[in-house]
Amino acid sequence: MIKVGVIGATGYAGAELVRLITTHPKAEVAAISSVSFEGKKLSEVYKSYININDMICENAEAVVEKSDVVFAALPHGLSQELAKICCDSGKFFIDLGADFRLKSEDEYKEWYNGEYIHKELHEQAVYGLPEFFRDKIRGARIIANPGCYTTCSPLAIVPALAAGVISTHGIICDCKSGVTGAGRGLSQGSHYPELNEGFHPYKVACHRHTPEIEQTLGYFAEEKVTITFVPHLLPVNRGILATCYAPLKRDITMQELRKIYEDFYAGEYFIRLLDEGSVADIHNVRYSNFCDISLHLDKRAGLMVAVSAIDNMVKGAAGQAVQNMNILFGLDEKTGLEIVPPAF
Amino acid sequence: MIKVGVIGATGYAGAELVRLITTHPKAEVAAISSVSFEGKKLSEVYKSYININDMICENAEAVVEKSDVVFAALPHGLSQELAKICCDSGKFFIDLGADFRLKSEDEYKEWYNGEYIHKELHEQAVYGLPEFFRDKIRGARIIANPGCYTTCSPLAIVPALAAGVISTHGIICDCKSGVTGAGRGLSQGSHYPELNEGFHPYKVACHRHTPEIEQTLGYFAEEKVTITFVPHLLPVNRGILATCYAPLKRDITMQELRKIYEDFYAGEYFIRLLDEGSVADIHNVRYSNFCDISLHLDKRAGLMVAVSAIDNMVKGAAGQAVQNMNILFGLDEKTGLEIVPPAF
């Protein structure tokens, strides 16, 4: 059994990792930590875990020591030293935070106001979006697990971009996320009576996930891509829907477009390209690692509209992290992730 | 007191009209009709109306006879004959359906598969978006009350378009509507367990409101405008949020952009241009006739992002209809519509 350590286990991503590892047939939770709840049981923080995981939150050092692979779900800036410790002691390190995602330190400075402490670690870190970078993930020691928006949006756009059928200019990602994306921390904006029956955008065209999406798109476009990214907050617990608009570079039939996606994602278990006429819906992927994609053409305006839906806590965080772990350890990528999304 | 008749009173728009007219100080509900519930009380259909409106649903003819102004909330195609009867008998006619909205019969044919029976009525019908066409509404006999998406989107875009700062090409309206927009009719898609915790687009780039939005935009652009319009279904009862993207034709500061909107909407009680840094939220306009607008610039991509929020049942249907009635009858436009949106 792979010994898994979870740093930041009482945050939403951390708690979700515990859920997934608990039923993983080849891994087990070896230790968990939490700054806010050190010394308390996870099942005191989340009563859903009673009798399932009653482990006590330790400190980060104890977790690293007991684990083969360390998952860190921490606020940005705090993962770098931890990565160093893990690497030095021969552990795998999977970071659910943002510290290792951007290749450009300049962009990290600009968007996160931080700096790269151990530059060699950043060089060896691999961006853990398996459907795009599986080969690099194999053999890596540090995985920069993508964020939620930054998983959902590129999955919708990349095949068309790589095939050269859409422009690299004028791409718009209008995204809508469930509230768990904002985490467990209390705020007026996620206070039930003020969020319920509401809906609004936030950080319009200035959200930190912008350069991360652009980095992935640019990789496949083989040129710099600048997008407009507007996230919105949905009054649901889970799910991200990305409605992505991209100008077509040439006339294309739906059949041809679908062929591009089918080929690109051939054999990808977690990608479900929906039949023509269907639309992606966050309802259908909840609690699972699937990404549903529906394709649409606006012939009148010369645009492709690609819509993707994921569970922000699974494919957008903990599930993808487990998928990366499976690759690192040579397991079937689906191991522990063959979850049936509930129909209701 | 203005005698108001409501045709189709047991549908959502009709029932909402009754709510608004009930507290209107210069108007009263004279008669209501319903095809599905003829002979039944409105308060049997909606128990919220018990002791408030226990009127019995009659047939359409009886309603026309008893009324000074007839509001019709009917499926498309059914308003034309009714408009004729109203006009012939000297009543005002306010149509909440789509029959009189499109100036072009060709577009009506294309998008609604219908035809114009009394062409002279279509010529004299006025598109009832008061903030844009107030002068034409005065003196009209037939008002084509705009749809919900078609109110919300143009209110966000028109000032910039009229000022010539945005392009007429590449405008995208990514809209999200509460479920009441789909009406009272039962469907699997609005069955609670299947909509709750879900979110998805529908009629992607092919919704019937597309030509209606383009008609309004084209009027102000003074040229044909083709947009991409994608509606989504939100798991909330009320509200539409339109996130509108438009390429900037030139560099512009936020200050300059705001000035354009402030001037355009000067004196408009129902338009609330939010402070810089705020975002429009459907939560803040619920049950009211307000349209909140927030403006944003994506300097990196050269786009304006204008976001508007309305209550789809009020400013997007019944409230705007009452606003039109107030204009027709020479009342202060706010009469009966100074509703305080609840904070929670």
Next chain:
Amino acid sequence: MIKVGVIGATGYAGAELVRLITTHPKAEVAAISSVSFEGKKLSEVYKSYININDMICENAEAVVEKSDVVFAALPHGLSQELAKICCDSGKFFIDLGADFRLKSEDEYKEWYNGEYIHKELHEQAVYGLPEFFRDKIRGARIIANPGCYTTCSPLAIVPALAAGVISTHGIICDCKSGVTGAGRGLSQGSHYPELNEGFHPYKVACHRHTPEIEQTLGYFAEEKVTITFVPHLLPVNRGILATCYAPLKRDITMQELRKIYEDFYAGEYFIRLLDEGSVADIHNVRYSNFCDISLHLDKRAGLMVAVSAIDNMVKGAAGQAVQNMNILFGLDEKTGLEIVPPAF
């Protein structure tokens, strides 16, 4: 115009008072205060109020000075000194908190761990449940406005109790409240992802509203009544439903039972006794001052089941406070409260 002051205007009950006074034809908001947001506009705290109420929160003293009647929506313990100041300066005082509700200081000590500072004020304070104590409210200077559960439950039970058809022993009030009842303060329990799709009881058989309900029931029973009261938290914004169980003292027909309620509530605008076969639903009273009541008999077990539904923020707080103000000032009790609950 009656000059109204609201102390604690940025809490939920205070904000709701502002909503109701804003559309009241005989009253106006003269001043508002808030400890947390002194110096800020109400419309900065609740953006729904933009352009409707942009008043700046002052301190309590300023509010008292500018008002004819002072509404206080404060945590318990803080109203007593304020009541003294209001009385001394000849203002009416309507307390939405708990300080003046219990006649027995012993019970106040036991349940609130507080004491009565100005005993003479407690003696003259009148419990403001108009349907029960209207005559006493007239002429009072201090009104103890009942809490939400303590309005809803007695309204369901008192007619049967006063008529002697139910026992004073074994009454159970199983109540379910919307989240606004817990106020604006942040807590993990009202954090959206943890409340959404959840439901649970709290303070089982030990909630502070217990003695207040018993006091009202005891008044009509003319003997001490001990109830079991269990509140639950509903994932909705507004509404309380009280399902009240009371053992029948004798066989009774539904017809006879209904007659008792009809007579008791004859002429009461805000009480809607539903037809046999209907059930009270919080959906139908939202945003209004109505209390819907449905009556049921369990012949097998010899029980009456009386179900009542109110909006906890209106009939359960701010609306009832306005109703009391109307009585104090000799207005028609319905003034400003003839609100149509939205059908959806």
Next chain:
Amino acid sequence: MIKVGVIGATGYAGAELVRLITTHPKAEVAAISSVSFEGKKLSEVYKSYININDMICENAEAVVEKSDVVFAALPHGLSQELAKICCDSGKFFIDLGADFRLKSEDEYKEWYNGEYIHKELHEQAVYGLPEFFRDKIRGARIIANPGCYTTCSPLAIVPALAAGVISTHGIICDCKSGVTGAGRGLSQGSHYPELNEGFHPYKVACHRHTPEIEQTLGYFAEEKVTITFVPHLLPVNRGILATCYAPLKRDITMQELRKIYEDFYAGEYFIRLLDEGSVADIHNVRYSNFCDISLHLDKRAGLMVAVSAIDNMVKGAAGQAVQNMNILFGLDEKTGLEIVPPAF
């Protein structure tokens, strides 16, 4: 692998069975049927099943033939003939409907207006509530899988009843159910805009689950028990919370009461008796087969309040059916049911 057939697979209970069997390590879905969707794929009806279960709905006969065990999720009255066929062909039959639940045909007639066709089958059918009747389930061929309310309520009450500490008179079950309990069929009551933000009781003191709950309680009380049962509809997808009130026959400490429950449920994996001070919450058992129970004493009124929470679709339907299958086939009862309820 156990070959499982699901009759009525496109209803909610049937679809949930497919979800659970899909990840069951010792069973597989052999065939499914649906009257409404015969010839269609399950994944056309529920898009969440795409690529997971794309089986085509057949007719009931085909399902029986291909299966070792047949689960029937049918409207009442339709299971009896099916049970006969299964028994005659040596298949196990697990009925999620009501046909085999009541021992008394008179009660079945009274509450369901039906009759017992094959009386010998009713005699051999075993009521499948494993925590109470495990020994009888072993060796049975026909299992009457309990309903949702009828699982949740007795689990809360039986230990105290069996121990003789509560009265058999005056027990009240105030239950609240998520909407999936009403099934997939469309109705105005589960139309999103009319259920959302609402809450109401239904079938007050006359719901068909009443005699079934009384049958289980009577078995343990060893005398006839008459309860008052009032169900309510919660605006959530899943979960039932039963707040059960029972008069104490004698003084009892919480410690003593808890000991009774701990002993009764010793070794029961699916029962989680919560710590003193905790309350059962449907949020914590969603998608799992757990039943959380919290115990409370109302010393003032001499009552026990026992609160239980289950997922109505799992422990209240499909999960319990799988638990029964595991017993029938000699598997560990937890097989395929060690589901971690998501924390959010």
